[in-house]
Amino acid sequence: VYFRGVVEFSNYCADNCFYCGLRAGNRNQVRYRLTKEEIVEAAEVGYALGLKTIVLQSGNDYFYKKDDIAFIIREILSSIDAVITLSLGERGFDEVKEWREAGAERYFLKVETFNEELYRKYRPGRNLEERIRLLIYMRELGYEVGSGIIVGLPGQTLEDIAEDLYKLSEMELEMIAVGPFIPHPETPLGSERPGDPVLSLRCIAILRILNPWANIPSTSALASFGMDYRARGIEAGANVIMPSITPSRVRLLYKIYPGKNEGCKCVIEEIDFLKKLVEDTGSKVSDSKGYSPRRFYAEGS
Ligand code: SAH
Ligand code: SF4
Numbered sequence: 001v002y003f004r005g006v007v008e009f010s011n012y013c014a015d016n017c018f019y020c021g022l023r024a025g026n027r028n029q030v031r032y033r034l035t036k037e038e039i040v041e042a043a044e045v046g047y048a049l050g051l052k053t054i055v056l057q058s059g060n061d062y063f064y065k066k067d068d069i070a071f072i073i074r075e076i077l078s079s080i081d082a083v084i085t086l087s088l089g090e091r092g093f094d095e096v097k098e099w100r101e102a103g104a105e106r107y108f109l110k111v112e113t114f115n116e117e118l119y120r121k122y123r124p125g126r127n128l129e130e131r132i133r134l135l136i137y138m139r140e141l142g143y144e145v146g147s148g149i150i151v152g153l154p155g156q157t158l159e160d161i162a163e164d165l166y167k168l169s170e171m172e173l174e175m176i177a178v179g180p181f182i183p184h185p186e187t188p189l190g191s192e193r194p195g196d197p198v199l200s201l202r203c204i205a206i207l208r209i210l211n212p213w214a215n216i217p218s219t220s221a222l223a224s225f226g227m228d229y230r231a232r233g234i235e236a237g238a239n240v241i242m243p244s245i246t247p248s249r250v251r252l253l254y255k256i257y258p259g260k261n262e263g264c265k266c267v268i269e270e271i272d273f274l275k276k277l278v279e280d281t282g283s284k285v286s287d288s289k290g291y292s293p294r295r296f297y298a299e300g301s
Pocket of ligand 1: 060087181182183
């Protein structure tokens, strides 16, 4: 099981996804942005704690321009021997190209749902086809590409989810993430029912069978239904855990959904806790960079 440290460096977002607490329309969310230096430092702290992949994640915050992100990537890579994954939402083709050249090796962008009607409804102003096109372009650039869905969005049927699992598998992704929907009170979906964590576990199991070479995380959304679910995610076939390594000063403000980043004391304690949780499932914690073997096998080398 690979560990990836997530630096949630900004909770500003220009988008308005119906499910997410960071949506621009949520005026009750206190916002923060880390400086470039703080982001690099957080990555270094994660590396010192043994994390070989650093995930830079944020709302869709265009305050950080192409050159800012490229600078951050180069700075991190000049001081530590880690892999950088980006999870910054939809950005320009020129931007993702520049960041790949700067040394980022992976990009994570969930489609959330392949049901076009739900997509249009819950991601206003966005277009599923464009998102998929961006994923394809990132693959061409040589990124390891990740995507995934939210399980249990209001109006989503079992047939939709089955279709999603099939389509995700057809995309031959290096990383696939599924997590249950968690209603956030300050969003239009605040009083809807949460997604079913057991159904999410089944999705992980099916994805693992269909995608033996993909890296699949046991997500923090799953963990918000109880830590036990994170362990069950590993048992169902997930092989990645992504602890937040966001500085404690701001980590509770990264409120994509209620409960996010709560319950973890400090970064060191959280990593130790998660390592024990993984070992208790009978799995081993890996300290390698954890590339997906998909390309290796696909190329037949
Ligand atoms: N802004 C970037 C990355 C941050 S959001 C982006 O949208 O890609 C990271 C993920 O959080 C999203 O892909 C979505 O799947 C998940 N998410 C947001 N709100 C959620 C909720 N209420 N329940 C479960 N997952 C949620
Ligand atoms: Fe913004 Fe991402 Fe949340 Fe959508 S899911 S509102 S893009 S942070």
